[in-house]
Amino acid sequence: MPGQTVREIMTPNPVCLPSSATVVEAAEQMRANNIGDVLVVDGMALTGIVTDRDLVVRAIAPGLDPRITNLAEVASPGWVAVGPDDSVDKAVTLMRDNALRRLPVTNERQEVMGVVTLGDLAMDQDPHSALSEISEAPPNK
Template identity: 55%
Template sequence: MARRVHEVMTGNPVTVGKSTTLAEAARVMRDADIGDVLVVDGGRLRGILTDRDIVVRAVADDRDPAETTVRAVCTTDPVTVGPDDGVDAAIALMRRRALRRLPVVTGDGALVGVVSLGDLVVEQDPGSALAAIAAAGPGNGHGNGPDNGRDS
């Protein structure tokens, strides 16, 4: 039987509000040992922020991380999947859009998790060296690499 996203996703993803400063978001990432946070407002997904976003979109442009908010540099319309979507469909979407992570939202827009490339590698090929690295890595694969589809 085909596996569903909710079976492999990371539930309760790390989130921040859109008015959180980049400095605080970076501390959240450091403390959780991850490379991204999901941006929420009222329990609804509003964006995704990666460590690379902070560096490329803020620090490289001389923005003050203590003053700049997440809203100013995050990806505000991330590609998402539903919890009942098939794992194969999520993999195809990630491949087609060159994504490393997908927030998981319900039909009414509530954020319920995130599925990462690492989660899917472990699911598809649990015996591979890449799966072993993803399973042992920080944040269970939820964090390293480019943001939700945008490299700059």
């Protein structure tokens, strides 16, 4: 749909944790909410993103203790975000250019408003695609 905004397809109210939260806390939130990422915040302002892959590659594989390792230590360096009133095309371009599967949505004060995922885009852009069908399927338990 031409002129469509990020606000129309984003997932609002994503799970956010402070940078002082531990790897275990992030993993628990991911499991409880059937998600693959948490946004890292300072107050309401986005400071980073941590994915399930980050937990494995940056915490578990090097042998860090997940009970005491905080998210600031394992968050993906340098995050990219989009605004809620930006076009979906801009979100697609940012995700493509930065090889992202998830894109935080922030306001002008960098406060978290939502997140756009590849699944959100697939369901919006091509609801009959394989990726869209996979995204709509219930998670494995």
